[in-house]
Each structure stands twice: as structure tokens, then as C-alpha cells.
Amino acid sequence: MKPSVNALAGVKVLDLTRFLAGPFCTQLLSDHGADVAKVEPFEGDQARAFGLPPGVNEGDDGQYSLYFQSINRNKRSLALDLRRDEGKEVLRRMVAGADVLVENFRLGVMERLGLGYEQLREINPRLVYAAVRGFGDTRSGESPYSEWPCFDIIAQSTGGLLSITGDPDGTPTKVGPGIGDTLPGIYLAFGILAALHQATRTGKGQFVDVCMTDAILAISERVVYHYQLSGRSPKPEGNFHPFFCPYGLYRAADGWVSIACVSSGFWQKLAQIIGKPELGTRPDLQTDSQRSAQRDFVNAQVTEWTRGQTKKQLAEALGGIIPFGSVNTAEDIFADRHFQRREMLVEVESMGKGAKPLTLVNTPVKMSDTPSHVPTRAPFLGEHTVGLLAEYGFAQQEIDDLLGRGAVRRSAQEEPR
Structure with missing residues (x-):
């Protein structure tokens, strides 16, 4: 009632x-x-x-x-x-x-x-x-x-x-x-x-x-604690994160998607899905800090796979397994059942x-x-x-x-x- x-x-x-x-x-x-x-x-x-x-x-x-x-x-x-x-x-x-x-x-x-x-x-x-x-x-x-x-x-x-x-x-x-x-x-x-x-x-x-x-x-609290810890003003990071990797926006065949691996567990699952399981077990890619230090390499490996898939295909492959989202346009939002049901x-x-x-x-x-x-x-x-x-x-x-x-x-x- x-x-x-x-x-x-x-x-x-x-x-x-x-x-x-x-x-x-x-x-x-x-x-x-x-x-x-x-x-x-x-x-x-x-x-x-x-x-x-x-x-x-x-x-x-x-x-x-x-x-x-x-x-x-x-x-x-x-x-x-x-x-x-x-x-x-x-x-x-x-x-x-x-x-x-x-x-x-x-x-x-x-x-x-x-x-x-x-x-x-x-x-x-x-x-x-x-x-x-x-x-x-x-x-x-x-x-x-x-x-x-x-x-x-x-x-x-x-x-x-x-x-x-x-x-x-x-x-x-x-x-x-x-x-x-x-x-x-x-x-x-x-x-x-x-x-x-x-x-x-x-x-x-x-x-x-x-x-x-x-x-x-x-x-924007990171501006303060980053400066306090390092003594340097943090700079723009583009579509990626200074502490986590892979974490950011990745190109798909028909737009962009977001992926956020904030633990080794998620990284190992992603490596399996993109067909490169060896990356998930490499000793120098086990921690967030290690992957962040090799950000260009890691992001290139992920992008090589995502750009060959549509946003729908990526959602089917990654959704519910690792943190994932589509970069929705207004048209996408109007069609998304999540926003309708909510x-x-x-x-x-x-x-x-x-x-x-x-x-x-x-x-x-x-x-x-x-x-x-x-x-x-x-x-x-x-x-x-x-x-x-x-x-x-x-x-x-x-x-x-x-x-x-x-x-x-x-x-x-x-x-x-």
C-alpha cells in the first residue's frame, strides 16, 4: 500500500x-x-x-x-x-x-x-x-x-x-x-x-x-591528500587512474566502455577473457602498483581486444564478471532497461x-x-x-x-x- x-x-x-x-x-x-x-x-x-x-x-x-x-x-x-x-x-x-x-x-x-x-x-x-x-x-x-x-x-x-x-x-x-x-x-x-x-x-x-x-x-579530496603525501600537485590523468590499472575508458568498435580492475583477482579474470591468461600470472603485473607502473603496456593489451568488439559484445563478455560499464549516450540511456525499471x-x-x-x-x-x-x-x-x-x-x-x-x-x- x-x-x-x-x-x-x-x-x-x-x-x-x-x-x-x-x-x-x-x-x-x-x-x-x-x-x-x-x-x-x-x-x-x-x-x-x-x-x-x-x-x-x-x-x-x-x-x-x-x-x-x-x-x-x-x-x-x-x-x-x-x-x-x-x-x-x-x-x-x-x-x-x-x-x-x-x-x-x-x-x-x-x-x-x-x-x-x-x-x-x-x-x-x-x-x-x-x-x-x-x-x-x-x-x-x-x-x-x-x-x-x-x-x-x-x-x-x-x-x-x-x-x-x-x-x-x-x-x-x-x-x-x-x-x-x-x-x-x-x-x-x-x-x-x-x-x-x-x-x-x-x-x-x-x-x-x-x-x-x-x-x-x-x-576533489585527492587533490589535497596527494599533495600532502608527495609534495607535488597532482596532474590530469586523462581517462585513467593514477593508482589502479587497468582502470579507465577503452575504445570499442562502436564507442567507448569503462573497465575498472582494482584487484589482482579482477585482472586475472580480464586476462583470461581477452585471451592472454599469461598476463594474469606475470610476476611483474600482480599488484595495482606494478600494473600502474606499466600502464601504457597494460592499457594497450586491453584496448587491442576491446576495439574489436561492440559495446553490446563487451557487456556480454564482461558484465557481472569484472566492473564494467558502457559509455552511454542519451539515446542509450532512453533504451536501457536499468533506467526504465528504476x-x-x-x-x-x-x-x-x-x-x-x-x-x-x-x-x-x-x-x-x-x-x-x-x-x-x-x-x-x-x-x-x-x-x-x-x-x-x-x-x-x-x-x-x-x-x-x-x-x-x-x-x-x-x-x-
Whole structure:
């Protein structure tokens, strides 16, 4: 029997974030049932217009980009003008009934609006106030770069990731997806849940700060311990590993595959499969260190065999015997039964008029008793303004007055109350 509630049901989140890091964080919360109110300026989150393929799923005003839809599902939108005193007062009243507020403005923006953590905790001492910024918040330690703007590529660069990514003799290589944003978003979601747990125990909220650059350094930990042990900065290793061999990407007849032999046992099995069992018993190829010292030779032996096989043939020969994977394209992922059976690709209603359903990547967090939220589409700008204000205790006359004064806006798609 399916549960009637999700794990985070009843948690009220005010989401003032835009672009990627913040919205990715709050989407993780909404996927598991948190009630996320996306508080947007009248022009909307800038991501609504990012990466619009010409003629693909564009709304009448060009505000329904696939980029925006992919990171704002399961949320409701309230259009609010925080430059007006009335708008600020609306947010303050909503804070009184919220559990979490998340923002990713430049340092000092919320303080200049009179809406900083110190001001808002006076209204709601239980409030968990969470922020993600490029170089962190001064409350956690004043960085010399605190005022600098930051995006994905900046975080990947300064956090050390790019120094070990790419060809050994070439230029550093950016990691394809925007992990300089999404990984900080994941860390921020973790911090929020930890702070919520503490608030439940003590009745006291706190400030949660994640720095994008710090988050990248945290997942690039080899940069630190390698330097500490050797006194040398580690360099890019291309598609291979500095400590294990064979471990990396190998060419197939129709693409690429990954192989990871991190023990002599796996190496001996691989040597048998590629038709060179003598390599598995050679005294100078028994340990990871020995094979790494002869990396060019070992990788050449493996590649000589893999390049004559298709990815499917390699999967049949190696799958389940040694650590193996295909380098999947998007087409491969859509056809792979693993992702189908794990329900990692889900369809939701699209925002554009007459647009076909949109396929999104589902949450990878699977829970037995409280599974994730059934995905719903991202909201139109201001689609839930009236309903959200009513839920936060505003009377209909107050809502009408706020609409008349231009402090809030509703969209043509405002859901009926």
C-alpha cells in the first residue's frame, strides 16, 4: 500500500533561489514532499529563459525553457516584488509560518532589503535559513573573494577539480554537467535536513551556508591528500587512474566502455577473457602498483581486444564478471532497461501550449515506506500567488489589496482556489 504522505510532508520552504544551485537544492526537497513556494520577482527566475532551443517547448512569452522545467518540478510560484515595502512585509509574514528559507543572492542583498537571517530569526526562531554562494557567507568565514560572482565553471576551476581533469598533456577539461552548481545544491539540501532535525529537537533554527567552491574541493579530496603525501600537485590523468590499472575508458568498435580492475583477482579474470591468461600470472603485473607502473603496456593489451568488439559484445563478455560499464549516450540511456525499471526517466506535463509531455530525470533517492513525490511540472510565473497567500494566513481582502497595489502578481494560469 502506498503511503498517504511523503517523507518531508508538512515542511514549508520559501525558495528565493534562481539559476541552478539553489533550485536544484529545493527540488530535492520538493521531490520528497516538502511544500516549496518559489518566490519570484515579477520578471521571474532568469532561468525561465535559459537555453531555449528555437521552436521547442517555448511558451507565448518565451518563459518556459527546458532548463527551468528540469529543476523546478513539484514547486508552486508566487510573484512578489521585494523592492516594495508591501512585498517585504508579505515575505516577513510568510516567514512566520515557514520552516526553511533558501536563497542564493550575492552577499549582502538580503541584508540590504532588511530580510537577512538576523532579522528573520526574530520573527521565527525555528527558521532554518540556508544560502549557497560562490565563495560562501562571511558568517562562516570571510573569504577574500566573498564579493565575487560565481558560476559552475568558476567553482570547478577554483575548487581544484579541473586541475586533475583532462588529458595529461592538454588543457584542463570542464566536467560536462554543471556540477559546480548541482553538487553545492546537494550539500545544501543535506545541511537543511540536518538543521531541521536539530530544530525539531531544540526549537531553534540556524544559518546554513554552502560555498560552491568548498563543495567542489570536498569532492576533489585527492587533490589535497596527494599533495600532502608527495609534495607535488597532482596532474590530469586523462581517462585513467593514477593508482589502479587497468582502470579507465577503452575504445570499442562502436564507442567507448569503462573497465575498472582494482584487484589482482579482477585482472586475472580480464586476462583470461581477452585471451592472454599469461598476463594474469606475470610476476611483474600482480599488484595495482606494478600494473600502474606499466600502464601504457597494460592499457594497450586491453584496448587491442576491446576495439574489436561492440559495446553490446563487451557487456556480454564482461558484465557481472569484472566492473564494467558502457559509455552511454542519451539515446542509450532512453533504451536501457536499468533506467526504465528504476523509473529514472519520468514524463510530466509540459508548460508550453500544445507541447508534448516532458521527460525529466527522476530522483535517485528510493525510499521503501515514503517514496518520492510523483513529479508535477514546473510552475508558471505567479501561478499559485493567491493560493499560497491564503495558505499563509492572508485574508482575501488583503490579497486583493496586494494585487491592486502591485506588490504581488498572479498569472493567467492561477489555479482555482
